[in-house]
Amino acid sequence: MESNQQLGVAVIGGGPAGLMAAEVLAAAGVRVDVYDAMPSVGRKFLLAGRGGMNITHSEAYEQFVARYGSRAGVLRPMLDAFTPDHLRAWVHGLGIETFVGTSGRVFPTEMKAAPMLRAWLHRLRESGVHFHQRHRWLGWTADGALRVQSPQGELALRPAATVLALGGASWARLGSDGAWQPLLAARGVDVAPLVPANCGFDASWSEHFAAKYAGQPLTTVAINGRKGQMVITASGVEGSLIYALSAQIRDRIAAEGSATIELDLLPDWSLARLQEELSHPRGSRSMSSFLQSRIHIKGVKTGLLHEVLDKEAFHDPLRVAATLKALPVRLHAPRPIDEAISSAGGVRFEALDGTMLKALPGTFVAGEMLDWEAPTGGYLLTACFASGLAAGRDVLRYLA
Numbered sequence: 001m002e003s004n005q006q007l008g009v010a011v012i013g014g015g016p017a018g019l020m021a022a023e024v025l026a027a028a029g030v031r032v033d034v035y036d037a038m039p040s041v042g043r044k045f046l047l048a049g050r051g052g053m054n055i056t057h058s059e060a061y062e063q064f065v066a067r068y069g070s071r072a073g074v075l076r077p078m079l080d081a082f083t084p085d086h087l088r089a090w091v092h093g094l095g096i097e098t099f100v101g102t103s104g105r106v107f108p109t110e111m112k113a114a115p116m117l118r119a120w121l122h123r124l125r126e127s128g129v130h131f132h133q134r135h136r137w138l139g140w141t142a143d144g145a146l147r148v149q150s151p152q153g154e155l156a157l158r159p160a161a162t163v164l165a166l167g168g169a170s171w172a173r174l175g176s177d178g179a180w181q182p183l184l185a186a187r188g189v190d191v192a193p194l195v196p197a198n199c200g201f202d203a204s205w206s207e208h209f210a211a212k213y214a215g216q217p218l219t220t221v222a223i224n225g226r227k228g229q230m231v232i233t234a235s236g237v238e239g240s241l242i243y244a245l246s247a248q249i250r251d252r253i254a255a256e257g258s259a260t261i262e263l264d265l266l267p268d269w270s271l272a273r274l275q276e277e278l279s280h281p282r283g284s285r286s287m288s289s290f291l292q293s294r295i296h297i298k299g300v301k302t303g304l305l306h307e308v309l310d311k312e313a314f315h316d317p318l319r320v321a322a323t324l325k326a327l328p329v330r331l332h333a334p335r336p337i338d339e340a341i342s343s344a345g346g347v348r349f350e351a352l353d354g355t356m357l358k359a360l361p362g363t364f365v366a367g368e369m370l371d372w373e374a375p376t377g378g379y380l381l382t383a384c385f386a387s388g389l390a391a392g393r394d395v396l397r398y399l400a
């Protein structure tokens, strides 16, 4: 095994959290080496930019912090030091403008991550950060050196401090595969198992329904009074409205074996108005064409009615009206973590002193591998950047 003594800081993982830690350290004049298992860094960040990357959110700060739920308290000091306003100013510093979308989400102009990542990596290289791609961290040697598999063979690194920013466990093909969990657990670090967050769920559609409607969007429906969009999939449901409720649904399934959501397929109609519309005589029309002409229910929404109502109930206007306002869909499992937007679970905050692992002094953690979760809307990236910044600053204090 090759031995590679170095005195700087090793940042393992070149996602947004690791790169932010590297930036803080390099700016303070510390030698930084970023190691990443993949042939290039920031792959998930780039993917996040593909469908319209939202980097943060413009809502009132208190409301913003509250989106981190039970972890809002522990994350607040990090977020206070890197608020959505700081984040936007930082993006502007890379020469990229931002804009606020109608939903309040903040996007870089062109909504893409690639120009931002390019500018950032250029700036990091200019400030002296060394990048080592295709370098996979494997854990520690018996005497505490970092084991890193490189194209030249295995290295044993002894940096002055280490930042682990290895991500969660979704979209493993982009680099973050969660393989760090047993490595940290074996060193006495308390790790909550990684579970899917912002994910879809499996339902028990009939074969006919799945074949006919998989991929169909349900625009403007509501669940528990929250309006949004979702998509029917071959195995169940996904989409922004489902992601927003996914933590609750996931936890209910874990506790009770299943979770039933009630879809309001016509959130802008009151039940009374629906009943009134459907009380008109149907004449010789089929129920489906009656629903389409009176209340514009057709296609996938009619399909959903057929999924939950038997023939007799489908022809009963009162039952149909009530079902349109609260159509039950039983969800029995989250989709696999690899398909999720993000993961929940990770290194528990109780295992940390700031961002340093109590069990491994000199080793710091940042990003999605920490035990927090948040909805989509820019909250994920903001906390990754903010925790990377916190880890960088904690390392500087440690080195001092």
Ligand SMILES: Cc1cc2nc3c(=O)[nH]c(=O)nc-3n(C[C@H](O)[C@H](O)[C@H](O)COP(=O)(O)OP(=O)(O)OC[C@H]3O[C@@H](n4cnc5c(N)ncnc54)[C@H](O)[C@@H]3O)c2cc1C
Binding pocket: 012, 013, 014, 015, 016, 017, 018, 035, 036, 037, 038, 041, 042, 043, 044, 045, 047, 048, 049, 052, 053, 054, 055, 056, 135, 136, 137, 138, 165, 166, 167, 168, 170, 171, 174, 175, 176, 177, 178, 179, 180, 340, 341, 342, 366, 367, 368, 369, 376, 377, 378, 379, 380, 381, 382, 384
């Ligand atoms: C489809 C999709 C869309 C998204 N859209 C958004 C969005 O619009 N807004 C938003 O806020 N968030 C979004 N996210 C989430 C966001 O991209 C992640 O939360 C964020 O990238 C996590 O940053 P990180 O630095 O913690 O980890 P990652 O970005 O996952 O980076 C971890 C890095 O560590 C490396 N690594 C892992 N293990 C090892 C090892 N053993 N040795 C060496 N290197 C290793 C990986 O190769 C990777 O480069 C999206 C995610 C997905 C999947």
